[in-house]
Amino acid sequence: MKALPYDELRALYRNFLHSQNISKATINTAYVDTFYLWRKGSKELFWNAVTATDFENEAKNALIKALSENSTGNVSSLVNGYLSHLRRFRLFLASDGTAEPSVLNQGKTANRAYTRKKKMDVDVPYPSIEQVEFYLVKWDGLENYHLQEDALNKLFFELCPKNTDVIDILLKASTLNDFYSTNIFSIYPVAKHICALDIDTRLKAGDVTLVGDIQYVTIGDIEKNFYSFATKYCSHHNPLDYPIYDSYVDEVLRYFRNRDSFSDFQDGDLKDYVNFKGILIDFRAFYGLDKFNLKQIDQYVWQLGKDYFPKNYGKKNRGDK
Structure with a gap:
């Protein structure tokens, strides 16, 4: 995966997203936002974040730094959205492309609270x-x-x-x-x-x-x-x-x-x-x-x-x- 060029990796990931039971709008958002660290930083920064042993902390810190330098929005709220996209990408790395969508939100308290509305598959920007x-x-x-x-x-x-x-x-x-x-x-x-x-x-x-x-x-x-x-x-x-x-x-x-x-x-x-x-x-x-x-x-x-x-x-x- 790490050897793939940017466009080829995104295309492969998009195929994975289409194999999941998620909305078209979510697919379009994930296709772009997942690779924010790559676009705003570097390929190395992206891969270091998604493969980090302490993923939650290291990816979050990398996102906070990138967002602080490039976004006019509220960084403390923006970071969680981008982090959720990286979690989904990690599932893609660990799966054969047929992972159950319900796995995507494990360990995310706010998302678990929202399961009662059955909206786990929605990632609104x-x-x-x-x-x-x-x-x-x-x-x-x-x-x-x-x-x-x-x-x-x-x-x-x-x-x-x-x-x-x-x-x-x-x-x-x-x-x-x-x-x-x-x-x-x-x-x-x-x-x-x-x-x-x-x-x-x-x-x-x-x-x-x-x-x-x-x-x-x-x-x-x-x-x-x-x-x-x-x-x-x-x-x-x-x-x-x-x-x-x-x-x-x-x-x-x-x-x-x-x-x-x-x-x-x-x-x-x-x-x-x-x-x-x-x-x-x-x-x-x-x-x-x-x-x-x-x-x-x-x-x-x-x-x-x-x-x-x-x-x-x-x-x-x-x-x-």
């Missing part, structure tokens, strides 16, 4: 300035989402900026319900409920408790909880103060909590908007992403969830489920 910028550029290239958002901006900011006329609210709520596939089957009671709340002053002030007031709507004799819709409705009036909640964002935040311990929230806290916004702010601070506003973090995290935690059914865009 560590959040960094470069990653966020990559996904923001990608967002701008998603014509359907981009134009859809432009249409909503025109509706919310130009045509119907206020929430005092139930007809204006009905137009906005109906459009959101259709664009986002939020599955509200009776939209008029929702519009009437929003109109009665007199929300404009609170929206402008970024009052996070407003989401909780909007989300619960009684239709007939049944109280409905339209949490994700409520975050979207507020966000499209004031995107910098109201990040959007949906299932993709939920998945990503729980994933990084379990892997990196950036926060100690409970799963249910994400369904409370005051807590949710605080968790997203903690996420931004932990990974050194403070240069980005919450709208940009929201776009990044959503796309990350869509890439690494895809659903088994179709959605037009950012649905509730």
Whole structure:
């Protein structure tokens, strides 16, 4: 193995990755990130790290040094991701290419904690300035989402900026319900409920408790909880103060909590908007992403969830489920 040129070794490793029961996104990440020490240091540095007797300490120290010299991200959080890729590569060295995927995470406490979600095969790239910028550029290239958002901006900011006329609210709520596939089957009671709340002053002030007031709507004799819709409705009036909640964002935040311990929230806290916004702010601070506003973090995290935690059914865009 050590005698192989860089490209041949990577090609051989990629074949191994495809033989494992892991996602395409994880394969693509591992194919690049596994060889970080080689790219940023040298072939000798890479092989010394992956074959070290005291692998965990020596590889980690080598990665910390390389990341400190070459990355703008949070080194203490980045290092664990690259280390996990080297662990998988060591399995490749020791196997015939048919190792069981469950072996890959032995000895990794954070990964063991995540087995209850059966996501051991997912290696999401560590959040960094470069990653966020990559996904923001990608967002701008998603014509359907981009134009859809432009249409909503025109509706919310130009045509119907206020929430005092139930007809204006009905137009906005109906459009959101259709664009986002939020599955509200009776939209008029929702519009009437929003109109009665007199929300404009609170929206402008970024009052996070407003989401909780909007989300619960009684239709007939049944109280409905339209949490994700409520975050979207507020966000499209004031995107910098109201990040959007949906299932993709939920998945990503729980994933990084379990892997990196950036926060100690409970799963249910994400369904409370005051807590949710605080968790997203903690996420931004932990990974050194403070240069980005919450709208940009929201776009990044959503796309990350869509890439690494895809659903088994179709959605037009950012649905509730």
